Structure formats: C-alpha cells, structure tokens
Amino acid sequence: MRGVLRAVFAAGAFGAAIGLVPAAVVAQAPAKPQAQAGAQASPQAAPTPWAGIGRPATPNEIKAWDIDVRADFKGLPPGSGSADKGMEVWEAKCASCHGTFGESNEVFTPVVGGTTKADIETGRVANLTRPDYPQRTTLMKLSQVSTLWDYINRAMPWNAPKSLTVEEVYAVTAYILNLGDIVPADFVLSDKNIAEVQQRLTNRHGKAFFEPLWSVASKPDVQGDACMKNCATQADIRSILPDFARDAHGNLAAQNRVVGPVRGANTTEPPIRSLADADAVRVAARATVVGAGASAPSVSVAPKLASAAGAATGDEGGKAPAALAVEANCMACHGVDNRAVGPSFREVADKYRGTPGSGALLAGRIKNGGQGVWGQIPMPANATIPEDSIRRIVGWILDGAP
C-alpha cells in the first residue's frame, strides 16, 4: 500500500506539475487512493493532497449532535427525573400512541407487558420461551437501560423528536420502568443510580452477540444441501395462502407487466381452472392498463407531456384532501368511518357540521393537539403540516370525508 503511495508521488514531474495524481485502476476491488490507515501507518507519511478539505468541528457543534448514550453510560448527561413526573409527561406526550399503561393501541407495539417479578431476578424473560406468547413488548426485549434513554431522547415523541428535556427523558424512562415493576412508583432515576437499575432489567441476560452473522470470515450456522440428483425431498405442500386471502394484496393482474411470457393473476376472481382459460387472464391483465373493457383497441398513444418538474417542492395544492390526510398520518389514529385511537371523521363531521367557527377550531386541534372531547387519550400536535393543507383537510372532514 505504501509502495502505491510512493509510486504515485514518483509518477512523474509532468503529472505532478499539472496536478494529476495517477491512481491504479482496479475493477471493483477496494482501490484505495491512499496509503491504508491502520496500526502500521507511519506518522511521517506525507499528507494527501485532499487533507485540507473540510474543517474542524466546534465544541458546540459536537455537543449539538453527539447525543448517543452507550451501554456503559458514556455520553449520558447528568440529571434526574421522577416516575411521577414521568407520568405527567406520558399522559401529555406519549399516551396517544403508547396507551396510558404502555399497552399501546392497534397502531404501535406495546411498550410494557409480558414480564414478571421473577424475570427481574433471573434477568431472562420467561415468556420469550413460549412460542404461543403473542407479543414481544419493549420491556420483554430490553437488555440495556441506556438504549431506552438514548432512543427516547433522540427519536421521541414520534412526530416531535428531540423536544424532551433531559429531566423529561429521565422521568419518562423511570415511568416506563415503573410500569414494568422494575422500579417503585416513587423512584427518581438519575445518572447516579441508572447503573443499579440496569441490574434489575428483566432481559439483561437475554442477548448474545452472534459472531457468525457479524464477520464475513466466520462459519455460517445453517448450511444447505448441495445434492443435485434424486435428492431426498418431501415435496408435499405444507403451506399455501388460504382462498380468503387471495385478494388481500390487491389485484395481482395490476401488479405485473402486460407483455411478456406471463401475466398477473386476476385475484378479483377465483383461480382459473385450466390453460384453456388463458385468454381470460390476458384480457383481465390488459384491462388494468387500458381501462374498463378489454375490447378497447390497441392504439399507440403519444405520451402526454409531463407536468413541470415541480416535484422538488411538491404540489400540495393539487393533491386531494384525502391524500393529504394520509400523508400527514392522520389515518394512524382516525378512520373515515371507524373509531380507531380517536373519533372517526364521520363522527367529527356529525358533531361540528354547521357549528360556526368549527373550521378554525378543528384546524387548531390539528395544529396544537387536544384532549378530553372524545376521551382521555390526547391528540398530539402536528406542527409540521402546512396551514393550507390543514385547512383543506378540515374542509374535507366537515364535508363528511367523501
């Protein structure tokens, strides 16, 4: 490697004079344009011509981004928070997605549940050995309390990450641990006692570093069979999609190309009986790109000119409000007809239709959040949705979400 570097610098005065630094060309092998860094690197190696690119980071910049917390708690900021305070923060900012008791809802996986006091002693979660246990909650899997702190701090709440204070992160972490009976209700979690809490985590012994899937050079744990002829195999089918699931992923005729050796199956109909029905398959496939009726003649159409490439900024004015609602993740908690985490849009329309000022009221709810009108689960604020989109979504909802 150093030889390469020497050769590069000795390559010729002409090349150097016009600034060219020739490099070996190696197809797809790691072609290192420089001497390989490593324990053997000589401190006397000449600086590369690109060494001055970039600039030192300032201490504040590093502080702004260096937020990770390791398992040994390196990086954990000093501070504390009580489980009581955690409950307040939870109700205000977390319960809408994760449930009052960490049980979550149909949308997100439960945070709490499935662990017992016995697990605290053993450090292994007994329910993980049960193949019939339906859920694996956060506390069932958590082996490092630092991970919980780090993740809440960097990524939560989901739609407003990095908005919690250090005290709030300690508090919410304490609250979650209390819900799992790992710390008592009056516990105050801090950087001083977090290492002791680690020793009470229910799955602290439940993880194993698996070397064969970490480094390329290791031996795999499952080797296949290279048999080529008359192999011992039981070719009976043990699993196939049930009939009622035939259309669960949409019409497969509309998910395959309409030219070539095959077509997509028309899953809006039961499977065809025989090859003699191949024409029905062709017809159904063609209908997915031509429109209703396979008898539409095959006409080459000059492509329409694409609309101006305004894709960079998005063209929200042109999008249907229903599409805006999907994009803004309203559907995570609200159905059109069905109550999910929050009321259905139809219920909202029924309640507010005709009431003066309801448009502004609902727009405010979307923007700032709300609680108590339909139940105790709070609606989170949505600060990032543009005003115009909120206005159009509200208009659509009050129209009955057609």
Place this chain on the structure above:
Amino acid sequence: MTDHKPIPGRIQKAPENFLSPEKMAEARRARRMFMGKALAMGAGATAATVSGAARADDPAIVNLPAHTTGLGQPVAARGYGAPSQWERNLQRRESPGLTRVSAASVSFAPLQGLFGIITPNGLHFERHHQGWWDIDPSQHRLMINGLVKQARVFTMDDLMRLPSVSRIHFIECGANTGMEWGNVAVPTVQYTHGMLSCCEYTGVLLSTLLEMVGADTKKGRYLLAEGADGSSMTRTIPLANALDDVMVAWAMNGEMLRPENGYPLRLVVPGVQGVSWVKYLRRIEVGDKPYDAKDEVLHYVDLMPDGTHRQYTSLQEVKSVITSPSGGQVLLDKGFYNVTGLAWSGRGRIKRVDVSADGGRNWRQARLENPVLPKALTRFNIDWVWDGSPTVLQSRAVDETGHVQPRLNQLRAVRGTRSIYHNNGIQSWKVAESGEVFNVQLN
C-alpha cells in the same frame, strides 16, 4: 426495357436518361400491375399452413398503426423521462397490514418485473422509521468525531471533491422474507423478497475520511453511524468493515441519491443488512465499544427457540429467488420458458445457482449473467420446458465461501420460527395445471 442493345454477359453502366418517356410510362404501368398482383396474393393469401387451416392476417400488421403513419413527440418533451404508460403496473408497494403507519414502514420493489441486476431508482425499496425528507443539500453536514485527532465537519461540496469510487452492491433489509418464517403469508415475489435492491453507488470511501480525521485505529474498534432524520437512526459499524469497503455515498445508478433513499448522503455497508446503511448520514463517531443502539437491542435482534436474542447479526447470507415465473403470475401456455431470478451473498460473489423444476428432487445449474460481482445481485437464467403438469420451481445459490442456501426447514431446525430476520431459505413456487403460480412452502 431499354432502347439500348444489351450485350449478353456484360454489365454496363446505364447511360443517363436512357428511357424514353414512352418507356417510362410503360414501366410505371407494369410496376402498378405487379404491386396489385402482389397485394392481391398477400391479402387473400390462402397458402395452406401445416395443419391445413387458413391463417388470418394480423390487423396489427396490415392496418398500419398511428405511430407508423404519423409524427411523434420531439426530443426533451420530458426533461426527466419516465417509463412507458404501459409499465405503470410495476410500482413499489406497501404490504397491507404489515404496519399501521406508513411513515414507519416498508415499500417493496416489484422484482417480478425487473431485469438484470440494477434496480431502477424509482422502484428501489424503502424503509423508514420516521418518514423521509427532501433535504436541502447546501444545509447538510457530515461530522466525524470521537477517537480522532481532530473532529471535522464536511459540507456536500467538500465531500464531493474527495477521491471517489463507484461500486455495485445489493442492499437487503434484514427482515426481507421475514413474514414467511412460520408459513406462507404473502402472494408474490414483490412481498416475499422485495426489500431488496441493487445500485451502482458513487461516493468516498469511509477509510479516506477516517484517515483525514486521524482516526485512532488501534483503540477504535467500533463506529457509530447516525442519521439526520427524525429518528436519528444509529447503528454500530465494525471498524474492520469501515476500513475495507464501507462508502459514504451520494449517488445511486448515475444520479444523486433519491430523497427516499437518503439524499444527499448515505452510508453503504456492503453485505450488511440495510438498517446499517444509515440515510441522511450526519455523523460518524469512532469508539472502542459497541453502541447498543435501539436498532441493535430492541429491533434487528433474532429471537431463538430458547428465548434468547442473537444480537449484532449483520450479514445478509447467501440467498436466491426465481423472479419469474413466480407467485401470482400465470403461464399462458405449455412449452419453453426462460426461468429467471436473482442471487446474492453478503460474504462475496455467487459461485453457482441451481434450479429445480420438480420440487427439489433434481437440480440443474443455471447460467449466471455478467457481471458477477462480490456483495452484489447476480442475475441467473435457465431454460425450462413446461409440459403442463403441476410442479414446484426452486432456486438454490452457492457463494464463493462454499455456503449453500438452506431450505426453510433446515433454517427452522436451528433458529425456530420467530427469528423475524435473516430468512435466506429456498423459495418454492408451485405451478398449477392452469398455469397459475402460487407461493408455497414444502415439508
């Protein structure tokens, strides 16, 4: 037809204007009669076929279509082109019911309709934890800190000046095919295997950057890669990988990264599951211990039958799948087909792909298309004549380390059925007598 007296056996240059006006008129009449006779013969052709039945003329041929008799679109009608309208069935799609929120979800690439080894950028699969953004590249920064001589910050302008490399690599989500650990769950190869794509990435080697900051490669053993999106996703990267083939990339398939795939900067960790390929890369930290990020402790851990979780399982092992004929497609006729598919391994090059057309009893070696590259998709093709009887198609890859792709029941015997991640089992497609193909699992 000339007034000129021909000399037998000699070709002579015709003199200019050698036909008198009368002769030219005669020639035109003769030509019209000839064409008339020829068309009459063609249009009403009753030349017997082998079977003796008349073959009707294809209107697609004899009725000249609009595009053969008209003027088409001008150049640059679309400054950034798009596929034919007839291709619109091929889209990346969500799997209904897999997740409830689309900002923390997956979209699957339509492998059933792709060719070669390169995934078109618009059909590349997506996986987001907190949604995607279209970031202003002038505002994006990369910081490298930790066990380094000097923590540095780079702008995109800085990074794109550095010595650059271009490499072709696959990216596969660790949970690809994860829904099928226990039983068949989805109907097509898009949903069974579609968390998979392959691009030519262009960027700077991470080793170049580490040298620039004076990374301590004696004390440092693990890197943290961190993203600028809402989740600020983090993953531990082994320093050994970082010094080998990890790239900090800004381009995929000849253009800058798409926003859904991390514009303007992402990490490329060849052979390793997609979660490590941090998008919107904002920071690399050099450290001496693993970081135990959420996506290494709570997710992307493999549950074993004894209730423990394997941690730091990163490699995507040897795997292959027939992309056509595949589940949800229909063969329209008996006879010859080109069976095609993809093979890949995070440990290096694909050495061989075997295909079975009888449910795994007998196997034949498939052709591998060039290029066959390490930690990249490889395209295979094999001839197959379908006799119309029901059967099961399978493919099985072997990589250059000698690892043979296992059957699902071999995987389950070791890992159980709740592993979620790293399902690289052999995929079976049942071809029914009707020609319809179904996703099945065999005993």
